[in-house]
Amino acid sequence: MTDDPLLVPLTSGVPYYSLRHGQSVWSPRQKPSFMVYDDWDLFWIQRGAVTIAFKDRRRLVAGVDEFIVLPPFTPITMSAAKPGVVLAFAHFSFRLPRPFAMDSAQAKALEGDALGPGPDALLPMKFDSSEAPAVWQAYGDLLQLRPSPSEPWRIERALVTLVAKLAGFAVRRTRAHPSGMVLTPQRIDARVETVRQRIDADPSFHWRISALAAEVGISPSQLQRLHATAFGETLKHHIVSTRLRMAITLLRGRSNGRPRSIRDVSSACGFSSPNYFCRRFKAQFRITPLAYRNGEMTV
Incomplete structure (x- = not known):
């Protein structure tokens, strides 16, 4: 070559x-x-x-x-x-x-x-x-x-x-560089890893930071500080982002042969209301959930 x-x-x-x-x-x-x-x-x-x-x-x-x-x-x-x-x-x-x-x-x-x-x-x-x-x-x-x-x-x-x-x-x-330009994994506190794994496994659950912190034996403020240091974002932001990733998949899928409603997707992803879901989705991707579902743009 x-x-x-x-x-x-x-x-x-x-x-x-x-x-x-x-x-x-x-x-x-x-x-x-x-x-x-x-x-x-x-x-x-x-x-x-x-x-x-x-x-x-x-x-x-x-x-x-x-x-x-x-x-x-x-x-x-x-x-x-x-x-x-x-x-x-x-x-x-x-x-x-x-x-x-x-x-x-x-x-x-x-x-x-x-x-x-x-x-x-x-x-x-x-x-x-x-x-x-x-x-x-x-x-x-x-x-x-x-x-x-x-x-x-x-x-x-x-x-x-x-x-x-x-x-x-x-x-x-x-x-x-025959072995490739490998990105080196950052060492993450095991307690933070455990919390993120819990969230990623069930994004729609109504997570409380105080309960997550108690599960791994640290205070809520310490958990949030460790998470922000490791990932550059708040734990709440990670929860919302994980739910939005779930929404991306659901919006392009079908239920009983029909497109899923915005209300159904919002509820399935754990958002408190369709309006809040739409605001967060548009703020993140600069497109409404309805427009994305209808194939007007990719995110």
Whole structure:
């Protein structure tokens, strides 16, 4: 395989831009944000620093001119590690070329690969602009473009270039680090782990922080302090985020062949009222539960 990024085979599909890229400026009081997308995500930290917590307890911190790549369906909680965060983001997917004829065995082998390079990719991945100047330049070029109805191909061409540079960098890093850029698990207090496992196992239960603290033999204030230190968020925020992740699944599912009502999903996830559920869902994902259920947008 060549080291020329523009000649590196990307995937079985062709990258395309879904009109979702831009810049996010965080307020000084920005709360931790839970995110999960069904496409590839590339974040460029332009000011400040962010902490990303993964569901398996891994964490990473990214500062100015550092990049983070996430594969599809990777749930994270992003919070500010330093105030004044400004980050650029780009989301991209892959579509299969047409006609796409293959036998059933080939189709089975490529199943799930249309969104990216598959389970062997070195992702999630973090790197800085000095490690991958070509990626930095290509991303900057993409951010300079504005959608034009008369020339939509310009953005797609810029995106293909960015993804190609990113693929080339990933290939070279794989060769330099055969074992992969593994994120080191942070040591978490066993009592905090126990509490989170209890919550994750039954998000809809009406948890009381005082009762959870009593179960592991510490005070509520100590539990909340240990949790905030380890995960950068309050325990209450984690409970709500876990319920919202549950809601994402239920909203796209069906009950007796029909879409679930917002009231039913709210109750099943443990929210006190549909109105409160809708407010928290929209605050977290910038879309209403009804719009998400109807397929108007992914989160």
